[in-house]
Amino acid sequence: MERLRITDDGFTTLYSSEFGQFYHSVRGAMAETQLVYIDLGLLAKAQEIKEINVLEIGFGTGLNALVSVLEAQKHDLKLHYTTLEPFPISNDDVQLLNYQDELHTQILKNLHEAKWEEEVEINSNFYLTKIKTTLQNFSSNKLFDVVYYDAFAPSSQPELWTEETFAKVASVMQKGGFLTTYCSKTVVRKAMQAAGFIVEKHQGMWGKREVVRAVKG
Template identity: 50%
Template sequence: MIELILTKDGSHTLYNSELGVWHHSVNGALQESIRIYIELGLWSKAQAGKEIRIFEMGFGTGLNTLLTFIEAQKNDYQINYTTIEAFPLQSEKYRALNYDSLLGSNVLQPLHELAWNQQHEVTKNFSLTKVQEDLLVYQFTQKMDLVYFDAYSPNTQPELWTEEVFRKIYESMNEEGVLTTYCSKTVVRKALIASGFIVEKHPGPRGKREVLKAIKI
């Protein structure tokens, strides 16, 4: 069962009671995504008028995609965005999320309702491809500049946090490509290093001491 939860910054997250996991930090879904994926990820790679290719592991609530879309419109970033999700949310779940009202936007539901497994030109500077597939069998078809790694935790999905998976991602990225993730566990950091990344620890959002930024050199 998927339950709607209000986090401490006033934004929603979802709780999967079957797996016992949240989609975001209960200390604040919005501030967590902004810190990890926008500030440490997007801002470090994007430049006005220059295309950046982004891959997101875990479309989930669509929050990371929404935030990236808003930044693209605000700063004239040219974004080619691919996101993968094995189990898309049902419509009654994503329609209940309050991100649009908090951010002054109206695109979360339309992003969710775009057809899967095809590319969409959402605006002249933002294209979106949502892929309904398991990362373990997904085959990259283009080189990525930035990866948002937002899978469920290693305790819940250990198969997605392995050296093998990170090496697959590493090989799919351009030189100086960046991967950001909320999980800073030693096993994750070691897997990233073993796959070839230079790994940095950065201060996390409220309630989380540190998060990881990995760079392909």
């Protein structure tokens, strides 16, 4: 399997040989990020509040964080963005990504070079905390308004799609907080509901495909 692929919307994604999955949909990396995490998550919550605590499960290539920075600037939001990544990609892999060219920004480099385990000011709208840990080992005194649930698919990381795991995520979320994800499998939606979420199915990026927004009850 090739390490790099250009997705259908012209943005790059990388292949993880460890998990046997691409980091983003090959049908459209940017389309997935924009709909699932930005439109259904960040911008939906921004209709209620302007200072938002975001938790991302899976920093990966940094695309979700990069687009969040740009949207925070565009809409004058203040984001405190915490992202978990136990297996960071290499600097060489970062150089393969075309996001900076496509989006006309140098911010991706700043995101990947930011120190781990401490809050770093990327700009006045965006404060980044990268934590090199698994979700299972993560704990937080902060409550999050939005969760980007961007783990690899259940076939690769089944432990991250269980009722127990979603209950843990719910425990660090504000009431009414949004969890958004590309995965709409019935077993996943049932696990979310069992963990106390109100689960909404939304139209996906490619015809009939569905994506999910789960609201903490």
